Amino acid sequence: SQELEQSPQSLIVQEGKNLTINCTSSKTLYGLYWYKQKYGEGLIFLMMLQKGGEEKSHEKITAKLDEKKQQSSLHITASQPSHAGIYLCGADSNTGNQFYFGTGTSLTVIP
Amino acid sequence: KAGVTQTPRYLIKTRGQQVTLSCSPISGHRSVSWYQQTPGQGLQFLFEYFSETQRNKGNFPGRFSGRQFSNSRSEMNVSTLELGDSALYLCASSLGLAGVRSYNEQFFGPGTRLTVL
Numbered sequence: 001s002q003e004l005e006q007s008p009q010s011l012i013v014q015e016g017k018n019l020t021i022n023c024t025s026s027k028t029l030y031g032l033y034w035y036k037q038k039y040g041e042g043l044i045f046l047m048m049l050q051k052g053g054e055e056k057s058h059e060k061i062t063a064k065l066d067e068k069k070q071q072s073s074l075h076i077t078a079s080q081p082s083h084a085g086i087y088l089c090g091a092d093s094n095t096g097n098q099f100y101f102g103t104g105t106s107l108t109v110i111p
Numbered sequence: 112k113a114g115v116t117q118t119p120r121y122l123i124k125t126r127g128q129q130v131t132l133s134c135s136p137i138s139g140h141r142s143v144s145w146y147q148q149t150p151g152q153g154l155q156f157l158f159e160y161f162s163e164t165q166r167n168k169g170n171f172p173g174r175f176s177g178r179q180f181s182n183s184r185s186e187m188n189v190s191t192l193e194l195g196d197s198a199l200y201l202c203a204s205s206l207g208l209a210g211v212r213s214y215n216e217q218f219f220g221p222g223t224r225l226t227v228l
Contacts, residue, residue, distance in 0.1 A: 101154035
């Protein structure tokens with residue numbers, strides 16, 4: 001089965017600081033999704049990356065996909081308390097019959 | 112468009128009982144997937160239904176089952192509940208068109224928190 005390892009596991013940053021979350025796959029990536037979850041709630045879709053080298057941005061969040069390294073990174077610029085939550089990467093299995101989520105990164109932003 | 116809704120939001124059951132959770136997808140979405148989230152195992156895929164048929168299945172025992180109705184609404188059933196079934200159960204809907212990855216963006220409901228005593 002595919003494994004998605006995220007690092008760091010948790011992150012505490014001061015408001016205004018930049019931060020990066022990484023997601024590394026044990027197998028070839030066929031597209032990579034990023035989600036955000038408020039504690040105990042559903043997931044909010046952030047971005048989907050389909051091709052190697054692809055980079056997408058939405059407001060202060062930028063995600064990149066490095067297919068060769070089987071990795072994706074999520075970068076938040078000038079973090080705000082509203083960015084706090086759990087960030088999860090997700091990917092389809094190579095057969096497309098399952099969807100896997102990463103181990104999650106808990107982000108706390110201190111005002 | 113209304114989002115994905117799940118009912119009930121909270122549920123308390125005892126061991127050995129069974130439970131049924133409901134999920135109403137976004138209008139027009141034909142795929143509904145179910146996930147279990149626990150602190151120890153994280154988010155794990157249970158199964159996916161598309162056009163009333165189970166299309167994909169994760170690695171869960173047969174106590175976990177589901178179905179989908181003609182209006183795409185889906186239910187998930189867990190029989191003979193165990194303490195370890197305590198979790199947040201999330202459902203997600205998508206267009207679910209095979210081979211078109213960009214149409215597989217999943218929209219999640221708020222989840223049902225199941226506590227087994």
